Amino acid sequence: MTNPNALISDAQSAIAMAITTAVNTSSIFPSTYNINIPLFSRNSKFPMSIENAKNSNGWVTVDAMRASSPTRSSSSSEDEDTDEKKAWIGKHPSALGEFEEIMSAAKMKQVVIFLDYDGTLSPIVENPDQAYMAPEMREAVKNVAKYFPTAIVSGRCRAKVYNFVRLSELYYAGSHGMDIKGPSSRKHKKGNQNVLCQPAKEFLPMMTEVNEILQEKIKGITGANVENNKFCLSVHYRCVEEESWSDLADRVKSVLKDYPKLRLSQGRKVLEIRPTIKWDKGKAIEFLLESLGYANSKDVLPIYIGDDRTDEDAFRVLRNRGQGFGILVSKIPKATDAIYSLQKPLEVMYFLQRLVTWKRSILRSH
Numbered sequence: 001m002t003n004p005n006a007l008i009s010d011a012q013s014a015i016a017m018a019i020t021t022a023v024n025t026s027s028i029f030p031s032t033y034n035i036n037i038p039l040f041s042r043n044s045k046f047p048m049s050i051e052n053a054k055n056s057n058g059w060v061t062v063d064a065m066r067a068s069s070p071t072r073s074s075s076s077s078e079d080e081d082t083d084e085k086k087a088w089i090g091k092h093p094s095a096l097g098e099f100e101e102i103m104s105a106a107k108m109k110q111v112v113i114f115l116d117y118d119g120t121l122s123p124i125v126e127n128p129d130q131a132y133m134a135p136e137m138r139e140a141v142k143n144v145a146k147y148f149p150t151a152i153v154s155g156r157c158r159a160k161v162y163n164f165v166r167l168s169e170l171y172y173a174g175s176h177g178m179d180i181k182g183p184s185s186r187k188h189k190k191g192n193q194n195v196l197c198q199p200a201k202e203f204l205p206m207m208t209e210v211n212e213i214l215q216e217k218i219k220g221i222t223g224a225n226v227e228n229n230k231f232c233l234s235v236h237y238r239c240v241e242e243e244s245w246s247d248l249a250d251r252v253k254s255v256l257k258d259y260p261k262l263r264l265s266q267g268r269k270v271l272e273i274r275p276t277i278k279w280d281k282g283k284a285i286e287f288l289l290e291s292l293g294y295a296n297s298k299d300v301l302p303i304y305i306g307d308d309r310t311d312e313d314a315f316r317v318l319r320n321r322g323q324g325f326g327i328l329v330s331k332i333p334k335a336t337d338a339i340y341s342l343q344k345p346l347e348v349m350y351f352l353q354r355l356v357t358w359k360r361s362i363l364r365s366h
């Protein structure tokens with residue numbers, strides 16, 4: 001079992017490296033923007049890559065902001081069974097429809113569950129402080145954690161996501177994986193549960209400072225809101241009139257130009273500011289698998305469920321390991337490294353419930 005402190009110092013060397021090679025503001029986005037994820041602009045049925053949606057300086061454009069999240073479900077296009085959607089589902093089949101096949105890969109292996117929070121366990125809502133998870137969903141997650149090591153991997157700060165989930169038996173990776181802590185109540189025998197990993201710790205004073213500056217800077221833009229997620233900051237624009245999006249992006253940009261060690265990525269109607277360290281949700285799940293004692297093991301089947309662009313880092317890690325499955329939660333076709341799909345949090349809950357039923361039937365038959 002690897003000593004997690006050793007991993008922390010690895011992460012710290014990564015920070016040192018990132019700082020030494022810190023890039024200027026015209027190129028602080030590459031790790032997210034080079035992914036080239038197709039987007040769907042409001043006026044077009046055709047995918048638009050985020051590369052095309054940024055301007056010549058590499059800064060986020062209104063097109064990219066518009067394309068960052070589907071409009072809420074009143075729009076029929078989200079639920080419509082278009083040919084394009086059918087083709088996409090063909091490539092990324094429903095994890096419910098393929099449940100038996102997924103679980104056939106789990107024989108004799110330890111299933112480990114990674115769950116994103118917003119848009120996966122809770123529906124997307126206008127007010128981020130009210131993104132509650134349904135009691136039935138909490139019950140499903142609680143039951144899953146009885147049988148499988150389970151981690152929540154979120155862009156939210158760890159304390160906040162814990163307050164929504166309130167299950168002490170889980171691992172929590174907040175701030176896009178930059179703040180990891182093991183369960184406070186012990187459930188599984190294997191691995192180290194006392195993990196603590198904060199690879200961006202030295203950025204904390206900077207994040208606090210930038211949060212204060214941004215809070216001031218966005219005043220006057222109705223509906224804009226900066227959420228302090230400890231090692232990253234989320235600038236929300238879901239409730240901002242579209243005419244003000246470019247003003248908001250300019251204001252964020254004017255602050256970030258003085259902080260070359262910070263970079264910007266995009267989530268669902270949110271601009272995310274974070275340190276330029278080589279750490280993301282993918283690194284977080286590698287860290288957790290290692291902490292659980294499955295670094296190079298063939299005896300593990302990790303399953304990661306998430307809905308957002310930042311979850312792609314985790315999907316890619318599983319693909320590259322050739323181990324386990326990524327499941328993208330989306331009603332609309334998106335380029336993804338996930339293998340399977342689910343349409344909405346309700347389907348995530350059904351999937352988790354089936355996992356529990358599957359495990360209980362195995363235990364009964366032994």
Ligand SMILES: O=P(O)(O)OC[C@H]1O[C@H](O[C@H]2O[C@H](CO)[C@@H](O)[C@H](O)[C@H]2O)[C@H](O)[C@@H](O)[C@@H]1O
Pocket residue numbers: 116117118119123124125126127128129131153154155156227229234236238267268269270272308310
């Ligand atoms: O990694 P996640 O757990 O998915 O967190 C990503 C961000 O999620 C939250 O914002 C998103 O959900 C909000 C509530 O539904 C919604 O209002 C917002 O538009 C979405 O972007 C959270 O508030 C952010 O801090 C997270 O980074």
